[in-house]
Amino acid sequence: xxxxxxxxxxxxxxxxxxxxxxxxxxxxxxxxxxxxxxxxxxxxxxxxxxxxxxxxxxxxxxxxxxxxxxxxxxxxxxxxxxxxxxxxxxxxxxxxxxxxxxxxxxxxxxxxxxxxxxxxxxxxxxxxxxxxxxxxxxxxxxxxxxxxxxxxxxxxxxxxxxxxxxxxxxxxxxxxxxxxxxxxxxxxxxxxxxxxxxxxxxxxxxxxxxxxxxxxxxxxxxxxxxxxxxxxxxxxxxxxxxxxxxxxxxxxxxxxxxxxxxxxxxxxxxxxxxxxxxxxxxxxxxxxxxxxxxxxxxxxxxxxxxxxxxxxxxxxxxxxxxxxxxxxxxxxxxxxxxxxxxxxxx
Numbered sequence: 460x461x462x463x464x465x466x467x468x469x470x471x472x473x474x475x476x477x478x479x480x481x482x483x484x485x486x487x488x489x490x491x492x493x494x495x496x497x498x499x500x501x502x503x504x505x506x507x508x509x510x511x512x513x514x515x516x517x518x519x520x521x522x523x524x525x526x527x528x529x530x531x532x533x534x535x536x537x538x539x540x541x542x543x544x545x546x547x548x549x550x551x552x553x554x555x556x557x558x559x560x561x562x563x564x565x566x567x568x569x570x571x572x573x574x575x576x577x578x579x580x581x582x583x584x585x586x587x588x589x590x591x592x593x594x595x596x597x598x599x600x601x602x603x604x605x606x607x608x609x610x611x612x613x614x615x616x617x618x619x620x621x622x623x624x625x626x627x628x629x630x631x632x633x634x635x636x637x638x639x640x641x642x643x644x645x646x647x648x649x650x651x652x653x654x655x656x657x658x659x660x661x662x663x664x665x666x667x668x669x670x671x672x673x674x675x676x677x678x679x680x681x682x683x684x685x686x687x688x689x690x691x692x693x694x695x696x697x698x699x700x701x702x703x704x705x706x707x708x709x710x711x712x713x714x715x716x717x718x719x720x721x722x723x724x725x726x727x728x729x730x731x732x733x734x735x736x737x738x739x740x741x742x743x744x745x746x747x748x749x750x751x752x753x754x755x756x757x758x759x760x761x762x763x764x765x766x767x768x769x770x771x772x773x774x775x776x777x778x779x780x781x782x783x784x785x786x787x788x789x790x791x792x793x794x795x796x797x798x799x800x801x802x803x804x805x
Contacts, residue, residue: 468502485739494739518674518733521681525689528682528726531592535721538591541600542584543717548577550713554706583607586614586651588721592728593652617650617660624661624752626759639755641676642668648731653740658752663743667734675730682726690719 471481478499485495519527532539552574556567586607591598607614621643628636645664649655655663668675694715701708 465498465502468498472502517737518671518678519729521678521685524678524682524726524729525685527729528686528722531725532718532722535591537600538588538721539714539717542581542588542720543714545577545580545584546713546716547710549574549581550709552577554709582615583611585720586611588724589648589651589728592724593648613656614647614650616657617646620658620661620752620756621646623756623759626762627755627757628759630758630762638672641672641679644668644675644679645727645731645734648728652728652731652735658749661752662748663740665748666743667731667738671734675734678730679727683723686719686722686726690715690722 468481468485471484481499482495485498552570552572555570556574583604584607587600587603590603590606591600594603624643625636625640628634628639630636642665643661645667646660649663649667650660653660653663694711697711698708701711
């Protein structure tokens with residue numbers, strides 16, 4: 460039994476808290492009823508039942524995740540429609556930008572604004588949907604969107620930190636990046652469900668995955684593959700019927716993406732909840748691995764810098780080659796012979 464948990468319960472009993480209030484507090488922190496009873500019995504000096512072990516079998520299987528996610532998503536078609544709207548707006552903005560007349564500045568500007576508004580709305584809506592899914596009590600979409608709007612910047616910071624740390628792992632020969640991507644898979648859900656911000660959200664996700672890395676990796680991989688197979692095969696058939704590249708097929712693709720996003724979020728939350736019950740918030744140590752993750756985030760900044768440097772170098776090399784080709788085109792035969800002689804002498 461966790462010594463910190465025992466000490467916390469003992470302290471509350473000494474302060475006069477009732478058993479019911481302590482039980483309610485522990486349940487809200489993610490402990491199961493059986494764990495709550497165990498710790499109370501131990502603190503009061505009774506016989507402690509056999510401890511509950513969080514074995515691999517306590518995690519939902521791939522098929523269980525898929526069936527549960529689809530069942531939950533079917534009951535919330537409104538969430539799919541909500542996330543589909545800004546995605547369609549981004550697509551239409553890009554479509555009009557591509558096919559509008561170059562002389563029509565107003566049309567291009569309007570399409571650009573539509574894309575920008577769609578991107579911002581997509582982020583807010585995605586955050587609002589996570590809020591709805593993770594709420595223990597029924598959450599209205601209006602309230603969730605308002606909450607998401609006021610929390611968009613902390614949410615973006617968690618997302619940016621996650622990407623930078625994974626990039627930092629990728630710089631270290633790819634495999635560490637894959638490991639980190641799984642360790643940080645619950646960061647955004649933790650941000651919403653537990654209210655943890657910045658590195659705390661990432662470190663809490665790390666705590667939830669440690670000890671179950673392979674099990675969670677396998678479930679996320681299997682769940683994602685099955686989900687795409689179940690959804691994308693019918694979509695591929697529809698695309699063939701509608702005509703590949705047609706506007707209707709592209710719009711349908713945005714709707715399919717919305718379905719995938721909502722189902723994936725339900726599955727992710729189910730897996731998070733199973734681990735959160737096994738690793739309650741009271742066992743979280745926010746200082747662990749903090750310095751290591753800061754260094755990885757700093758290292759992650761190198762990847763885009765290296766990419767920009769390589770792109771600039773290649774562009775400069777291409778310009779030099781083009782200049783050489785142009786200069787050669789304007790040379791006379793005599794000048795070409797002299798240039799060839801110079802190169803041989805060099």
